[in-house]
Amino acid sequence: MAAQVASLKRVDEVFDRMWRAMDNHQDEVLVLNNNYQPLNITNVRRAVSLLFLGKAETIQTNSKTFHSERVALPMPTVVRLNHYVRRPMPQLHVTRKSIFTRDAHSCQYCGATKVALTLDHVIPKDKGGHTDWDNLVCCCTKCNNLKGNRSPHEAGMSLLRRPRRPKFIPYISYTKFLAALKNPRWKQYLSPYGDG
Numbered sequence: 001m002a003a004q005v006a007s008l009k010r011v012d013e014v015f016d017r018m019w020r021a022m023d024n025h026q027d028e029v030l031v032l033n034n035n036y037q038p039l040n041i042t043n044v045r046r047a048v049s050l051l052f053l054g055k056a057e058t059i060q061t062n063s064k065t066f067h068s069e070r071v072a073l074p075m076p077t078v079v080r081l082n083h084y085v086r087r088p089m090p091q092l093h094v095t096r097k098s099i100f101t102r103d104a105h106s107c108q109y110c111g112a113t114k115v116a117l118t119l120d121h122v123i124p125k126d127k128g129g130h131t132d133w134d135n136l137v138c139c140c141t142k143c144n145n146l147k148g149n150r151s152p153h154e155a156g157m158s159l160l161r162r163p164r165r166p167k168f169i170p171y172i173s174y175t176k177f178l179a180a181l182k183n184p185r186w187k188q189y190l191s192p193y194g195d196g
């Protein structure tokens with residue numbers, strides 16, 4: 001353990017020198033578990049430390065390269081851990097934020113974005129509707145007022161798509177995962193594990 005801490009410290013010292021000359025501190029790296037499950041999104045510094053310590057291998061790089069006196073390393077964009085990390089599967093909870101994220105902050109009746117939004121129970125609670133992924137949608141206040149305490153059918157409204165629990169392995173936060181899916185370099189590694 002002490003040796004590991006010491007080697008981490010050395011790696012840190014090397015990087016401190018290298019980093020000052022670089023402009024890409026903010027680059028992010030996708031970390032895959034040994035079985036290729038997306039595990040985390042970290043910064044380049046942390047990812048390169050994993051590579052130097054032999055804890056991970058590079059899966060994908062971009063065109064940038066680290067240069068120092070003794071090191072020239074292609075910049076990783078995806079790394080894979082050399083050991084399988086066992087982590088309990090977290091629950092993806094139904095929250096206002098996760099419903100808004102799933103629905104891309106757009107009203108699920110009229111499609112409006114950048115307007116005042118609220119949560120709508122598709123089937124109202126007092127008519128037996130549950131507070132769950134398949135009965136909650138993001139809704140603009142205008143549509144919400146129009147719909148009132150009625151089902152879409154009763155109100156003569158229809159949903160743009162059927163609400164459902166996202167297909168998703170929530171090691172990475174849902175918001176982060178959806179943002180990361182938009183990165184074309186990561187898409188192939190992320191999309192098998194969730195489509196939002």
Ligand SMILES: [Zn+2]
Nearest residue numbers: 107110140143
């Ligand atoms: Zn609306």
